Amino acid sequence: MTSLRLRMMEDMQVRNLSRHTQDSYLLQVSQFARHFAKSPALLGPEDIRAYQVYLTNEKKLAPRSVHVTVAALRFLYRVTLGLDWDFDQIIPCPKAPKTLAVTLSPEEVLHFLGCIESFKHHAILTTCYAAGLRISEATRLKPEAIDRQRMVLRVEQGKGQKDRYVMLSARLLEVLTNYW
Numbered sequence: 001m002t003s004l005r006l007r008m009m010e011d012m013q014v015r016n017l018s019r020h021t022q023d024s025y026l027l028q029v030s031q032f033a034r035h036f037a038k039s040p041a042l043l044g045p046e047d048i049r050a051y052q053v054y055l056t057n058e059k060k061l062a063p064r065s066v067h068v069t070v071a072a073l074r075f076l077y078r079v080t081l082g083l084d085w086d087f088d089q090i091i092p093c094p095k096a097p098k099t100l101a102v103t104l105s106p107e108e109v110l111h112f113l114g115c116i117e118s119f120k121h122h123a124i125l126t127t128c129y130a131a132g133l134r135i136s137e138a139t140r141l142k143p144e145a146i147d148r149q150r151m152v153l154r155v156e157q158g159k160g161q162k163d164r165y166v167m168l169s170a171r172l173l174e175v176l177t178n179y180w
Contacts, residue, residue: 004041005029008080015079018161028072040076045090048073056094063094070094123179127153130172134159143180146173 008029012022032051033040055061055069070093077083077091085091104112109129116122127138137158145154151173152165 002039004039004080008076011080012075016161024068025072025075028069029076032069032073040073041081045085048091052091052094063096066094067096119179123175126175127172130169130175131166133166141176143176146176148173 005026009022009026012025017025029040032043032048035051035054036043036047052066052070055066070091074087074091077085078087113122113126113129116125124135124138127133127141128135131138131153133141133153133155137155140156141153145156146168147154147165150165151168151170153168154163154165156163158164
């Protein structure tokens with residue numbers, strides 16, 4: 001392990017970035033270094049620009065995928081290497097098109113959930129839909145998370161390592177009770 005990689009890992013740990021974010025940033029920086037076969041410390045703004053053009057034009061990555069690389073490189077150069085660049089100029093974020101989410105009708109939702117054969121997966125996806133949870137949040141729920149008095153679910157360490165409460169419908173309570 002290189003000293004730069006170790007330093008970046010420590011910088012992310014000190015800032016309490018999630019394990020997923022740390023792994024993602026390290027992967028992106030590693031791919032950047034492999035692309036040029038050089039340490040990122042030896043690469044400058046023109047190399048970064050060339051890499052972004054490569055990701056966009058040759059690899060045909062979506063703007064949100066390039067955004068992950070931009071965030072990783074900004075962290076590396078700003079925090080780990082301590083460079084005082086104008087990061088908005090040197091490592092710009094691609095503009096992502098704003099699109100509306102596809103909204104399913106109640107019949108489509110029932111049809112979709114009805115197609116799931118596994119009782120466990122049915123409970124997880126029903127919870128995601130009914131309570132607006134991410135898959136990772138739904139899979140970490142425990143029976144103690146249900147507050148039947150107030151009809152809420154306690155989500156612990158969701159995105160951004162934040163705890164929160166979400167509404168619990170009677171129908172979802174029934175699904176979760178049957179599952180547990």
